[in-house]
Amino acid sequence: MAEVTLTNISKSFGDQIGLDDVSMTIPDGSFVVLLGPTGAGKTTTLRMVSGLDKPDSGRITIGGRDMASYTPAQRDVTMVFQQYSLYPHLTVRQNLEFPLKSPILRTPQDEIDRKVGEVAEVLQISHKLDNKATALSGGEMQRVSIGRALVRQPSVYLMDEPLSSLDAKLRSDLRIELKSIQANSGATFLYVTHDQIEAMTMATHVGVLDHGKLVQFGSPREVYESPVSIYAASRLGQPRINVLPADVFGGGPASATHIGLRPEQIVQGDGEDSIVNRVEHLGDQTRLHLSFKSHDLITVTDAYTNLKAGDVVKIRPDKALYFGADGARVA
Incomplete structure (x- = not known):
C-alpha cells in the first residue's frame, strides 16, 4: 500500500x-x-x-x-x-x-x-x-x-x-x-x-x-x-448541530456570536423552559423538536418518553461550542 x-x-x-x-x-x-x-x-x-x-x-x-x-x-x-x-x-x-x-x-x-x-x-x-x-x-x-x-x-x-x-x-x-x-x-x-x-x-x-x-x-x-x-x-452529526445566538442561555465568551449545541449537549430536567413542537420516535431513541425563546432546536431523549407536543421541558447547555461572527471556533 x-x-x-x-x-x-x-x-x-x-x-x-x-x-x-x-x-x-x-x-x-x-x-x-x-x-x-x-x-x-x-x-x-x-x-x-x-x-x-x-x-x-x-x-x-x-x-x-x-x-x-x-x-x-x-x-x-x-x-x-x-x-x-x-x-x-x-x-x-x-x-x-x-x-x-x-x-x-x-x-x-x-x-x-x-x-x-x-x-x-x-x-x-x-x-x-x-x-x-x-x-x-x-x-x-x-x-x-x-x-x-x-x-x-x-x-x-x-x-x-x-x-x-x-x-x-x-x-x-x-x-x-x-x-x-x-x-x-x-x-x-x-x-x-x-x-x-x-x-x-x-x-x-x-x-x-x-x-x-x-x-x-x-x-x-x-x-x-x-x-x-x-x-x-x-458536516458531521445527525441531527445537525443546533446553532443559536451566543447569549440565548446567557454567559459564553465575549467574542462569540453563536453557540453550537449537539443534540446530546442539551440537558433536560433543569434550566429554562422550552416547548415541545414535535416528537419523533425512532426506536432506539426519540428526537424532540423544541421551541426555545423563538428558536427551533432538536435534542434526543429516552426512547420510551411520554412527552408530547405542547409539553414544557426545562433545558440547559452542556459543553457547548462557541463561534465568532466569521463562523470560526472561539475557545
Whole structure:
C-alpha cells in the first residue's frame, strides 16, 4: 500500500475554482473520507490523485514518488465512480476479470478465479456471475463496479460515492464489508460521500472541504467534538448541530456570536423552559423538536418518553461550542 500526499494543490476550471491550495497527507493504510456539498472539491481531489486531471500547481506523491510524469495507468490506483461504468456486452464474471487480465498485471487464471469468487461472495453477487451486465439492477451494477476495483488490490482505492445507489440494508452491509476489507488488507482508501453515517463508521480520517479549501482534517471524533468552524461542525452529526445566538442561555465568551449545541449537549430536567413542537420516535431513541425563546432546536431523549407536543421541558447547555461572527471556533 502507499501514503498519498497533496502539497499546495490548486485547480481551476475557467473561472470556477476546483481546489485552492490544498495540502493533505493520506496515511498508508488509512480510510480517508472527504465531506462537503456539491462543488466543494471532493471529486476533483480524486481526479487529481488518479491522474485523470492535472493540477495547475502543487505536487502529488504516492508511496514517495512524484506523480507529475505518471499516467493514470502507471499510478497503481483504482477508481469507482458514482455512476457505474461496466462493459454491457460482458457477463458479470468477465467484467470482474477484466482488470486482472491486463498485460501489466498478467494474473494467472487460477488466481483470477479465486479473487473473482471471493469478491463476488463479499458483494452478494455470486449468483449473478454468468448474467450479462445489462440484465442487472442499478444496485447490482454498482456492486460489480465496486468489485472490479476490489479484485485488483492496487496501492490506493479511490471511491466517489459508491454506495449512493444502493438500498439501505445493502448500503449498511457494504459499509461493514468495505471497512473490513480495508482493515484486513491494510489498503489505503480515499472515499467521497455525502453520508455522515459512512464517514463516522468507516473513516480513520475525515477531510472537510469548502469551495475548494480544506478547512479541517482529523479523526471523525475530532471533527465532531472539536470542529474549527460552524461549517465543519455541520458536516458531521445527525441531527445537525443546533446553532443559536451566543447569549440565548446567557454567559459564553465575549467574542462569540453563536453557540453550537449537539443534540446530546442539551440537558433536560433543569434550566429554562422550552416547548415541545414535535416528537419523533425512532426506536432506539426519540428526537424532540423544541421551541426555545423563538428558536427551533432538536435534542434526543429516552426512547420510551411520554412527552408530547405542547409539553414544557426545562433545558440547559452542556459543553457547548462557541463561534465568532466569521463562523470560526472561539475557545
